[in-house]
Amino acid sequence: MLAIVAAVLLFIAFLINAADISTNDAFTSTNVMLLGLTVLALHLAGVGTGWAARGRRR
Numbered sequence: 001m002l003a004i005v006a007a008v009l010l011f012i013a014f015l016i017n018a019a020d021i022s023t024n025d026a027f028t029s030t031n032v033m034l035l036g037l038t039v040l041a042l043h044l045a046g047v048g049t050g051w052a053a054r055g056r057r058r
Contacts (some may be wrong), residue, residue, distance in 0.1 A: 002043035009036030 013032035016023060023029075042048065 002039050002048050006036045006040035006043060009033075009039060012036075 003056060009032055013029045015021070016032065017029040045046075
């Protein structure tokens, strides 16, 4: 799920950069790209996978 969010954020950053859309300082293509890379790093680290070992199998 986080990989899909990262892909969407990186695609939005690409569109902002390619279309040369002027945005405010908080919503620049660089900031959106960095958010996408952060979400991608969380995905690669295993956050949100749902594979938690909560108990012992018998």
